Amino acid sequence: MLLHLWDMEQEYGPLFTFTMPGLGRNFVINQPEWLDQVRKGDGSVWRKGDAAILVFSEFPGPQSTVAMEGAQWRISPYSSKKGSLNIFSRPIVQSKSFDKSAANAMNKILSIGHKMLCSAAEQGLELDFNEFAGRLVTALFLQFAFSLEMDL
Numbered sequence: 001m002l003l004h005l006w007d008m009e010q011e012y013g014p015l016f017t018f019t020m021p022g023l024g025r026n027f028v029i030n031q032p033e034w035l036d037q038v039r040k041g042d043g044s045v046w047r048k049g050d051a052a053i054l055v056f057s058e059f060p061g062p063q064s065t066v067a068m069e070g071a072q073w074r075i076s077p078y079s080s081k082k083g084s085l086n087i088f089s090r091p092i093v094q095s096k097s098f099d100k101s102a103a104n105a106m107n108k109i110l111s112i113g114h115k116m117l118c119s120a121a122e123q124g125l126e127l128d129f130n131e132f133a134g135r136l137v138t139a140l141f142l143q144f145a146f147s148l149e150m151d152l
Helices: 002-012 032-040 050-058 071-079 095-123 129-146
Strands: 015-020 024-029
Touching: 050 129, 095 129
Parallel strands: none
Antiparallel strands: 015 024
16 A cells, blocks of 8 residues: 555655545645645544544543544644543644654654555565554554554
């Protein structure tokens, strides 16, 4: 899959979309200025998607800001109880470190994912793509937000 995405980037440039059955339309963004646009977005243009919402609803939970979007996401930091230690109701990253943190996490996790897919292909193993993608998204989130390693 990663080789296919690389080929598509070579053909269509750093921003392109593709559609996967069950997951819908996906955007591939590979430029710092596009990451900046995502960071400044209002949440109505850029969606997490149903698969990401399902993953983040399992961990850290359905009431966390990472498992919400739209109007629910906008009011969630203000609706948490006063004095609550819910770390997910606060900003996960500072805006000035967003680009660097996102790029580092993506490079690290996606290279591991690529090696895993290549190894599975060489051994002729079947792979549950939903489970693999869920683990990849969770590992990416933990690396990006908390600098925690997850054993994929």
